[in-house]
Amino acid sequence: MTHLRRATSRIVAVLGRSFFPFAALTVILGTLLWGPWVSLLIALGLWELAGSVA
Amino acid sequence: MCRKRILRNKADAHCLIFHGVALLAYGSAFWIYLHPQRAHIDGLWSMTAFIAASVIMLGWVSGIDVPVNFHNHSHKPLFTVPWLNRWVGRLWTFSGGWPSFFFEHAHVTVHHANLLGRGDWTLPYRRPDGSFESQARYSLTHWPWRFGRYFWRDFTASDRPPGLASKALREFLIFLALWSIPFWINIRMALLLWVLPQWFGNVLISGAGMYLQHAGCVPKSTEHPYGHSNISLSPVLNFTMFNVGYHAHHHEYSRVHWAQLPRLHEHMKRKLNVQRARVFRVGYYSMSSTLARAWLSAEARDARIPRHPEFATDAAGVIEPFELAGTRDYLNRHGEPREIAR
Numbered sequence: 001m002t003h004l005r006r007a008t009s010r011i012v013a014v015l016g017r018s019f020f021p022f023a024a025l026t027v028i029l030g031t032l033l034w035g036p037w038v039s040l041l042i043a044l045g046l047w048e049l050a051g052s053v054a
Numbered sequence: 055m056c057r058k059r060i061l062r063n064k065a066d067a068h069c070l071i072f073h074g075v076a077l078l079a080y081g082s083a084f085w086i087y088l089h090p091q092r093a094h095i096d097g098l099w100s101m102t103a104f105i106a107a108s109v110i111m112l113g114w115v116s117g118i119d120v121p122v123n124f125h126n127h128s129h130k131p132l133f134t135v136p137w138l139n140r141w142v143g144r145l146w147t148f149s150g151g152w153p154s155f156f157f158e159h160a161h162v163t164v165h166h167a168n169l170l171g172r173g174d175w176t177l178p179y180r181r182p183d184g185s186f187e188s189q190a191r192y193s194l195t196h197w198p199w200r201f202g203r204y205f206w207r208d209f210t211a212s213d214r215p216p217g218l219a220s221k222a223l224r225e226f227l228i229f230l231a232l233w234s235i236p237f238w239i240n241i242r243m244a245l246l247l248w249v250l251p252q253w254f255g256n257v258l259i260s261g262a263g264m265y266l267q268h269a270g271c272v273p274k275s276t277e278h279p280y281g282h283s284n285i286s287l288s289p290v291l292n293f294t295m296f297n298v299g300y301h302a303h304h305h306e307y308s309r310v311h312w313a314q315l316p317r318l319h320e321h322m323k324r325k326l327n328v329q330r331a332r333v334f335r336v337g338y339y340s341m342s343s344t345l346a347r348a349w350l351s352a353e354a355r356d357a358r359i360p361r362h363p364e365f366a367t368d369a370a371g372v373i374e375p376f377e378l379a380g381t382r383d384y385l386n387r388h389g390e391p392r393e394i395a396r
Contacts (some may be wrong), residue, residue: 017068019294020118021075024111028082035094036104043110051343054291 058134065313066132069296072123073146076115080149080248083108084236087243105246112251117259120150120157122298126312128158144228151198151252153229155222156205164208166308169282170273175204177268186269189345193261262342267301269345270377271332280306280331284341287362291337292316299338302331326365330374333365341376 015022023046031039061067086093086104095101124146126132131139143154160176168174178192186192208214209222236244272281286292286299298304300315303322310318319326326333334341336359344350344358359376360366366374 014068014071016293017296018072018075021072021079021115024079024115025075025082027111028079028086028108031086031093031095031104031107036100036107039107040103043107047110047114050339052340054288054294054337054339 060133060135060138062130062132062134063311063313065311066126069123069126069132073119073149076112076119077149079115080112080251083112083247084239084243087247088240105250108247109251109254112247113254114259115255116150116252117255117263118295120147120152120255121161121260121263122295124150124152124154124157125161126296128154128162129308130311144225144232148229148232149252151233151249151256153225155225156201156229159205159208159222160201164204166305169305170268170271176201176264178265184272186265189262189265189269189342192265193257196261196264197256263298263338266338266341266345269341278329280326280329283332285326285331285333286337286341287319287333287335288337288340291339302326323364330367331365333362334376335360335362 027039027042027046030042086095090096090101090104093104095104124143127139127143127146132142133139143158147154147157165174165176170177176196178186178189178196180186205222209219236248267284268282269284271283272278274280274282280302283302283305285302288299292299296312297315298312300319303310303315303318304312306322307318325331341359344355347355350358356376361374361376
């Protein structure tokens, strides 16, 4: 359980500290799955979200 | 046998992951641009949508990767090996549109050494009443135009330190060699997915951040020892941006590692409270998005950028607003800062 918790907290730390580049990679590579218009929508949504929570 | 560690601080692995994923994101965007049919891009409009999404995301990342992430390296180099520090720096900042040595000069030699003083050309110009020029004007003019002029002035000055000009030229040429790589692949791709995101990042992310970290602030003095920076305690901002919100702490103790800043804050809390430091609950993104709404009145703006309740009141118990305009009491009759304590 301790190992699991430690591993989870490390993964959260890595994803959280590099949230913006991982989000960029997801939006860009996600275009292969859902196309460019959805990617644009997600990018604008994240921009608006950042303006209210950070 | 005792093996020497290469990475000084384990937490700095996050800095390297951040930059590595940022480069991967650029590479992915380039690949999709060159293979549009794989991503359902079949015309001018769908390509425009892809480029717009990529510019926002890549620009956003670049606007953090150099002025926040590499910035940590410029204060406390990540590695114990000097040549590794130098080369990692060069391979770090080129994707943000900066030669690493130029960023270090602007940030450490100019900004930290002359914070809010006459020599600090990295910050917005001041009006005669002490207030900053507008955020839009600063953001649109500072990179690369205004900074470029000051770099030229500093690196060609007759009283410059020996070797400075040749070092600047060497670093600029290395930067150019790295920065030009996307142009060798496809010029239009380089303009749209390399130069444009870097412009976006420097103007809208880095420019806004630099502006808000010191907007409404006053040079350090005995009366205002921590009034030189706006502190943000937004947990989201600090978690995702290497604790950049602890900004007065960083200027006071620039050798403290970014991962230690929250702990430093616990030690400084009382002093910050007593000295009425400029502490805010919201992050720089919220501040920037509020200031971008030029139609808001000063009252509405202050309501959207509230001071942190634990640090908000003056000696009379009055809640202090955000205050874009600086007061004149810290300027002497020549318009220069007085009582600067270093």
